[in-house]
Amino acid sequence: MSSTVTRTPIPAEIDQWLSGFDEALARGDAKGAAEMFAPESFWRDLVAFTWNIKTVEGQAGVRDMLEHTLAHTKPRGWRVTEEPTSADGVGEAWLEFETEVGRGSGHLRLVDGKAWTLLTALDELKGYEQSLGRRRPKGVAHGASPDRRTWLEDRRREAEELGFTTQPYVVIVGGGQGGIGLGARLRQLEIPTIVVERNARPGDSWRKRYKSLCLHDPVWYDHLPYVKFPPNWPVFSPKDKIADWLEMYTRVMELSYWGSTTAKRARYDEGAGEWTLLVERAGEEITLRPKQLVMATGMSGRPHTLRLPGAERFKGDQHHSSAHPGPDGYRGKRAVVIGSNNSAHDICAALWEHGADVTMVQRSSTHVVRSDTLMEIALGALYSEEAVAGGMSTEKADMTFASIPYRIMAELQIPVYAQIRERDADFYRRLEAAGFQHDWGEDGSGLFMKYLRRASGYYIDVGASELVASGEIKLQPGQVDHLTKDAVVMADGAELPADLVVYATGYESMNGFVADLISTEVADRVGKVWGLGSGTTKDPGPWEGEQRNMWKPTHQQGLWFHGGNLHQSRHYSLYLALQLKARAEGIDTPVYGLQEVHHTH
Numbered sequence: 274m275s276s277t278v279t280r281t282p283i284p285a286e287i288d289q290w291l292s293g294f295d296e297a298l299a300r301g302d303a304k305g306a307a308e309m310f311a312p313e314s315f316w317r318d319l320v321a322f323t324w325n326i327k328t329v330e331g332q333a334g335v336r337d338m339l340e341h342t343l344a345h346t347k348p349r350g351w352r353v354t355e356e357p358t359s360a361d362g363v364g365e366a367w368l369e370f371e372t373e374v375g376r377g378s379g380h381l382r383l384v385d386g387k388a389w390t391l392l393t394a395l396d397e398l399k400g401y402e403q404s405l406g407r408r409r410p411k412g413v414a415h416g417a418s419p420d421r422r423t424w425l426e427d428r429r430r431e432a433e434e435l436g437f438t439t440q441p442y443v444v445i446v447g448g449g450q451g452g453i454g455l456g457a458r459l460r461q462l463e464i465p466t467i468v469v470e471r472n473a474r475p476g477d478s479w480r481k482r483y484k485s486l487c488l489h490d491p492v493w494y495d496h497l498p499y500v501k502f503p504p505n506w507p508v509f510s511p512k513d514k515i516a517d518w519l520e521m522y523t524r525v526m527e528l529s530y531w532g533s534t535t536a537k538r539a540r541y542d543e544g545a546g547e548w549t550l551l552v553e554r555a556g557e558e559i560t561l562r563p564k565q566l567v568m569a570t571g572m573s574g575r576p577h578t579l580r581l582p583g584a585e586r587f588k589g590d591q592h593h594s595s596a597h598p599g600p601d602g603y604r605g606k607r608a609v610v611i612g613s614n615n616s617a618h619d620i621c622a623a624l625w626e627h628g629a630d631v632t633m634v635q636r637s638s639t640h641v642v643r644s645d646t647l648m649e650i651a652l653g654a655l656y657s658e659e660a661v662a663g664g665m666s667t668e669k670a671d672m673t674f675a676s677i678p679y680r681i682m683a684e685l686q687i688p689v690y691a692q693i694r695e696r697d698a699d700f701y702r703r704l705e706a707a708g709f710q711h712d713w714g715e716d717g718s719g720l721f722m723k724y725l726r727r728a729s730g731y732y733i734d735v736g737a738s739e740l741v742a743s744g745e746i747k748l749q750p751g752q753v754d755h756l757t758k759d760a761v762v763m764a765d766g767a768e769l770p771a772d773l774v775v776y777a778t779g780y781e782s783m784n785g786f787v788a789d790l791i792s793t794e795v796a797d798r799v800g801k802v803w804g805l806g807s808g809t810t811k812d813p814g815p816w817e818g819e820q821r822n823m824w825k826p827t828h829q830q831g832l833w834f835h836g837g838n839l840h841q842s843r844h845y846s847l848y849l850a851l852q853l854k855a856r857a858e859g860i861d862t863p864v865y866g867l868q869e870v871h872h873t874h
Contacts, residue, residue: 283364287357287383291368294388295351303339307332311387315678319394320848321370321377322346323865324855326825328678328818341865347373354378363389367672374860375399375851380676392676395851401858403461405499428527435529436561441467442857444550444563445835446536446790449478451842452569453519454498455835457526458850461499464857467561469534469552475523476516477532478571484599485623486512488839489615489733491648493656495839496667497522498846509644509735539566539791541831548831565853568786569835575781575789579611583756591756591774594620600627607770608632609761611753612777613639613709614729618737620775621746632747632769634761638710640731641738642720643700646693651721656840671844679725679805679818683718690719703742710750715809724838725820726805726812729779782874783834784822791832799827800870802834813872821872824849826864 290309297306310316310332317328322342329338350371357366364383370393371377379393397403404410412424422430435441443459445452448470459466472478479486488495488510492502495510500522507514523530534554541548550561576593584591589606594616600623608624610617613635624631642651654660655670677685690713694701705711712730714723723730732738740746752764761769782803788796799822806817819825822834824845835849836842855862 283359283383284353284357286386287353287364287366287381290383290386290388291351291353291366291381295349298339298343298348301343303336303343306339307336309388310335310391311384311389314387314389314391315680316388316391316393317675317678319392319675320851321372321375321379321393321395322348324826324852324862325864325866326819326823326845326848327866328680329866330678330680330818338865342863345373345861345863374855378672380672382676390676390678390681392672394672394675395848398851398854398858398860401462401854405461431529435465436467436531436559439465440562441465441529442563443467443565443567443853444469444548444561445567445569446786447569447571447836448472448475448523448530448532449569449571450497450515450519450839451571451836451846452567453523453526453528453530454842455567455569455846455849456528456530457498457522458846459853460527462850462854464850464854465529467529467531467563469531469536469554471533471535473532474520475530475532476519479512479516479519482512482595483597483620483623484512484601485619485626487735488512488515489644489735490838490840491652491656493658493661493667493670494652496843497839498843499526501667536790541566541791541795541829543830546831565831565833565856567833567835567849567853568783568790570783570786571836575783575785576776577779577781578776579753579778581753581756583762586758587756587771587774588758589772589774592776594775594777595780597775600624600629603773604628606630606772608773608775609634609749609769609771610775610777611636611761612775612779613637613732614777614779615732617775617777618732618734618741620777622737622740624773625740625746629773630747631745632749633741634749634751634753634763634769635710636750636752637730638712640712640714640720640723641701641704641709641734642690642693642731643697643734643738646697647720647733650693650696651689651719667843671840674840675844680816682725683714683716683722683807686718686722687716690714690717693719700738700742704738707742707744708748708750709738709741722807726807726809728803729811783836784874787832791829795829795832797873798870799829799832801872801874806871815871817868817871819868821868826852826867828867828870 354367354369366381368379375395375398377395382390442464443466445468448468452468456468491508492506534552536552538551547562547564548566552559576595578593604627606629608629608631610621611634621631621633720731754762754764761771784796784802802822804812804821806814808814
């Protein structure tokens with residue numbers, strides 16, 4: 274006599290789990306709710322429970338988080354928003370819920386009736402919803418009024434008053450795509466905000482880069498908040514085109530954008546709970562007193578330049594990649610580019626195209642992945658025309674990506690890059706035969722984990738690798754020892770004749786800007802910015818589980834960091850904006866799990 278096991282259908286299993294979870298939370302049973310998670314499990318919260326960006330692990334982590342947050346969060350109204358799916362024994366569902374002060378959404382992965390991963394994210398604050406869709410402003414008050422002011426008159430009045438007779442609640446230092454996107458979020462939440470930018474025009478940080486620069490990420494990955502690129506926008510945005518888009522965006526989103534403005538000094542007044550920020554705007558010094566200060570100076574902000582013996586004797590041109598003017602003027606010249614990541618490859622290729630004799634100095638191994646392959650295998654399911662046609666919105670793609678805890682992301686990326694390695698095996702054989710030192714990340718997890726861990730060490734190949742493989746771009750491994758008047762000299766004594774030296778040597782941690790603007794003490798108090806604590810090169814442990822200091826409270830009251838690539842800037846700007854809005858409106862924001870500081874730079 275045989276017996277069969279009847280398995281509960283996935284939708285019913287998820288409904289049962291969600292119902293039980295809702296009941297446990299309603300009665301304040303943190304222990305009971307935690308036991309609904311698998312022994313190896315992850316709950317990632319974006320502000321909804323923790324007023325933080327925080328991942329807790331295992332039943333003990335879930336229980337501790339709930340014991341500290343349930344009483345004031347009061348979550349309820351959990352429901353599935355679309356038909357659950359299942360694959361390989363994992364059930365998945367999209368969720369909605371409410372808290373005492375807001376509405377949220379999330380994603381659940383269930384294995385054998387237990388939660389494996391849970392994402393919860395705050396979408397809006399009750400009573401402070403954004404004026405979008407059905408809530409959009411009317412734009413005009415119909416009827417007759419002797420005191421009527423036009424939209425333009427209101428904008429001009431705001432420009433005359435904000436920062437002078439009235440103070441901004443937030444000042445964003447840095448007017449690149451990160452600062453602009455966050456400024457747009459804050460504008461929609463009616464938070465008085467000034468974006469200060471040392472360049473004259475929005476987009477100038479792109480216009481001033483080397484002329485061949487293009488985004489290496491595809492258009493579907495790069496939309497800004499509220500305003501998506503039009504359907505005729507190129508897959509890869511040229512730098513001057515993206516610069517013009519940012520300038521347009523700043524205007525149509527009605528940002529208070531102070532160009533030609535340098536933030537010079539800042540000090541936090543504990544008693545007043547505000548910053549004193551001295552800026553110089555078009556030659557005039559102005560003191561601003563915001564409650565919140567956001568550093569949006571970008572991962573590509575403060576250049577890291579080698580200090581080489583003999584640099585003062587070099588007779589040719591030398592500059593960091595951020596100041597490289599482009600290949601014009603270097604035809605027939607001998608160019609040495611120190612570095613082997615994205616900027617180095619781009620600059621080498623452009624110089625070669627313009628007839629320069631180009632040598633790339635590779636000081637350490639670099640991970641390379643071909644652009645077409647990356648788009649198809651790594652990004653296509655979420656960010657592509659096919660994904661859009663299949664119903665994958667930008668917002669859903671962002672949430673899908675956010676639902677994967679960083680702890681397990683590397684192991685999920687390893688098979689992706691194994692597939693890439695196999696598909697492009699001949700490409701990698703030719704590249705390595707030319708002497709290029711290639712790696713797949715220390716654990717084989719490839720490009721995106723390198724980006725999350727250290728924001729360096731990779732190149733998305735859009736053509737330069739073929740020039741390296743063929744020898745058209747010469748390759749010199751090793752460390753640079755010094756410069757002479759006309760050469761770069763390696764540690765092994767090899768001399769590389771040079772008329773141009775480009776230092777494609779990367780950028781320093783964002784808290785370097787804090788040391789310059791505020792103090793070294795405050796920079797050390799908040800600690801290193803970026804990285805996960807993976808224990809890999811340039812990302813020292815211990816494990817932290819989230820990006821250090823990004824988009825969340827820091828150990829300096831009123832100081833925040835915003836940035837990342839266009840995808841991250843778009844997605845996480847919402848959660849940073851909601852944290853700032855809650856504070857502006859006096860909503861209680863008890864932070865759970867404020868990160869410890871393990872590294873000061």
